[in-house]
Amino acid sequence: MSKEEKKINRRDFLFTASYTVGAVGLGAVVWPLVHQMNPDKAQQALATTEVDISQIEPGKSITVLWRGKPVFLRRRTQEEIAEARSVSLNDLPDPQKDEERVKDGKDEWLVMLGVCTHLGCVPLKDKGDYKGWFCPCHGSHYDLSGRIRKGPAPTNMEIPKYEFVNSNTIKIG
Amino acid sequence: MSDHEYTPKSKAGKWFNDRLPLLTLSSHLSAYPTPKNLNYWWTFGGILTFCLLTQIITGVVLAMHYVAHADLAFASVEHIMRNVNYGWLIRYIHSNGASMFFLAVYIHIFRSLFYGSYKSPREVIWITGLLIYILMMATAFMGYVLPWGQMSFWGATVITSLFSAIPLVGESITTWLWGAYAVDNPTLNRFFSLHYLLPFLILGLVILHIWALHVPGNNNPIGIEIKKPSKDTVPFHPYITIKDIFALLMFMIIFAGFVFFSPNVLGHSDNYIPANPLVTPSHIVPEWYLLPFYAILRSVPDKLGGVILMFGSIFVLFALPWLDRSKVRSAIFRPIYRYFYWIFFANVLMLGYMGAMPAEGTYLLLARVGTTYYFLHFIVILPSLSSLEKTDPVPMSISEPVLSSGAESSLAKKDNEKI
Numbered sequence: 001m002s003k004e005e006k007k008i009n010r011r012d013f014l015f016t017a018s019y020t021v022g023a024v025g026l027g028a029v030v031w032p033l034v035h036q037m038n039p040d041k042a043q044q045a046l047a048t049t050e051v052d053i054s055q056i057e058p059g060k061s062i063t064v065l066w067r068g069k070p071v072f073l074r075r076r077t078q079e080e081i082a083e084a085r086s087v088s089l090n091d092l093p094d095p096q097k098d099e100e101r102v103k104d105g106k107d108e109w110l111v112m113l114g115v116c117t118h119l120g121c122v123p124l125k126d127k128g129d130y131k132g133w134f135c136p137c138h139g140s141h142y143d144l145s146g147r148i149r150k151g152p153a154p155t156n157m158e159i160p161k162y163e164f165v166n167s168n169t170i171k172i173g
Numbered sequence: 174m175s176d177h178e179y180t181p182k183s184k185a186g187k188w189f190n191d192r193l194p195l196l197t198l199s200s201h202l203s204a205y206p207t208p209k210n211l212n213y214w215w216t217f218g219g220i221l222t223f224c225l226l227t228q229i230i231t232g233v234v235l236a237m238h239y240v241a242h243a244d245l246a247f248a249s250v251e252h253i254m255r256n257v258n259y260g261w262l263i264r265y266i267h268s269n270g271a272s273m274f275f276l277a278v279y280i281h282i283f284r285s286l287f288y289g290s291y292k293s294p295r296e297v298i299w300i301t302g303l304l305i306y307i308l309m310m311a312t313a314f315m316g317y318v319l320p321w322g323q324m325s326f327w328g329a330t331v332i333t334s335l336f337s338a339i340p341l342v343g344e345s346i347t348t349w350l351w352g353a354y355a356v357d358n359p360t361l362n363r364f365f366s367l368h369y370l371l372p373f374l375i376l377g378l379v380i381l382h383i384w385a386l387h388v389p390g391n392n393n394p395i396g397i398e399i400k401k402p403s404k405d406t407v408p409f410h411p412y413i414t415i416k417d418i419f420a421l422l423m424f425m426i427i428f429a430g431f432v433f434f435s436p437n438v439l440g441h442s443d444n445y446i447p448a449n450p451l452v453t454p455s456h457i458v459p460e461w462y463l464l465p466f467y468a469i470l471r472s473v474p475d476k477l478g479g480v481i482l483m484f485g486s487i488f489v490l491f492a493l494p495w496l497d498r499s500k501v502r503s504a505i506f507r508p509i510y511r512y513f514y515w516i517f518f519a520n521v522l523m524l525g526y527m528g529a530m531p532a533e534g535t536y537l538l539l540a541r542v543g544t545t546y547y548f549l550h551f552i553v554i555l556p557s558l559s560s561l562e563k564t565d566p567v568p569m570s571i572s573e574p575v576l577s578s579g580a581e582s583s584l585a586k587k588d589n590e591k592i
Contacts, residue, residue, distance in 0.1 A: 038349050039359070043354065043357070067354035070451050118476055119335065119337075120333075120337075122453040136453060136455045136457075137457055138532055139532055152471070152475065
């Protein structure tokens with residue numbers, strides 16, 4: 001190739017500029033088509049749920065629906081709390097203290113997403129080798145703090161953002 | 174291909190064909206030279222075309238009555254079953270048709286594995302076939318979600334959650350797939366849209382699959398290249414069409430047996446319970462045709478590892494033409510591969526059974542053995558056999574073994590000679 005041909009000329013500039021504008025334009029058209037599949041405004045509007053917890057006895061739990069997902073609210077007995085806290089962190093696949101999974105001073109209340117972190121099934125309560133929850137789909141065992149102990153699930157059951165509005169009401173989300 | 178010049182007889186035909194050569198195409202299809210020794214395992218291409226068209230026709234009709242909304246979907250399916258004229262028949266043909274489609278496609282794939290149909294120069298036929306197979310699985314999965322029963326809902330949850338195993342972006346991808354924070358109405362809506370779209374993409378791929386087939390022509394039970402046309406071939410019509418139609422009729426008897434006598438035997442009774450996001454059925458399993466992959470997923474005690482192996486078990490098939498480098502195609506002339514073929518076949522059946530059983534104890538152990546063997550077959554056994562196996566002599570032509578019995582050695586090609 002001769003030296004003259006290698007020189008960047010006006011046509012090269014026009015090609016590059018056209019490709020760039022074309023790529024940006026294509027991206028601008030594709031993004032709305034992709035983003036429309038993300039949760040819409042109506043879905044996002046369901047972001048908080050208030051739950052009355054005055055009727056729950058110690059040792060019992062209820063399940064409520066939040067953003068289409070079940071949330072377990074369990075009022076744990078003192079023995080259950082003691083047992084959850086006696087576990088050595090070395091025995092946990094996803095080490096986390098029980099204290100980090102509840103609110104300070106509200107130790108008896110365990111509020112967590114009732115969704116197995118493996119493939120999203122709802123674990124059954126009071127089942128499994130650790131007296132907590134057991135997922136029937138692929139056999140994950142969770143303890144009384146909702147922490148994964150055995151099975152294919154990679155992490156502990158998730159704690160959603162929540163707060164105590166008053167002593168009888170929890171607001172999730 | 175042996176595209177002889179074709180001229181329509183009538184003047185009008187010639188006028189049209191000069192402008193759009195559809196008559197040339199139909200002449201090519203009818204005269205298409207086919208090996209004369211094709212057995213009944215070769216009729217499943219036609220049967221599969223029938224299955225696809227059946228699913229499209231019944232599906233379009235069902236969409237006239239079905240409502241894709243989380244509150245109405247379950248009731249609309251019951252409405253189809255109880256109120257729509259012949260709705261029960263059309264739905265049962267569609268739901269059992271999916272199973273029949275997979276039955277036929279598995280036979281078609283295992284035929285290809287036995288006779289080496291995936292080998293050069295037919296790699297692209299094999300690859301388009303695998304793409305069709307993957308789209309079929311996606312379509313079947315989304316179709317199974319539409320009745321919005323318990324199995325629909327939790328099947329959708331488990332399969333979409335597979336993507337959450339991807340590091341960093343996994344959660345965002347699942348939320349994007351759902352259009353919500355769990356499987357919900359937006360999920361059902363888009364699955365319906367895609368369930369309607371994908372069969373037409375499959376149809377497009379089927380056309381490419383057949384086009385790619387018509388370039389080298391059919392493989393055949395003895396797996397040798399043949400001259401086309403020659404005394405080793407017969408025209409597609411009427412020889413193959415009549416054989417295909419006979420096989421299709423036999424297939425339709427089995428199909429009708431399911432539709433009329435046990436339409437729910439391949440389904441799960443849990444799917445007649447409306448979807449409930451608070452309760453997972455105690456024993457969830459996918460449809461039978463996905464069970465071997467499900468067994469592979471569950472055999473790994475690690476989430477990401479299980480997902481990788483499950484997808485890997487399908488993607489390894491794409492490399493098959495380059496993993497099996499033996500020049501002899503048909504297992505008839507491969508004394509060792511023949512045994513490994515049947516072991517592989519039995520292993521896939523075993524994995525399917527393990528996928529239906531709870532993942533614990535002996536079942537889990539056997540699923541792990543089966544998973545290991547599945548990959549060993551492709552990654553170790555086939556490449557080793559390519560160089561270690563001493564293949565039997567291959568005939569020169571299809572006619573030869575019949576015409577020259579006794580004089581076999583003089584005409585037969587030597588082992589390992591290029592075919």
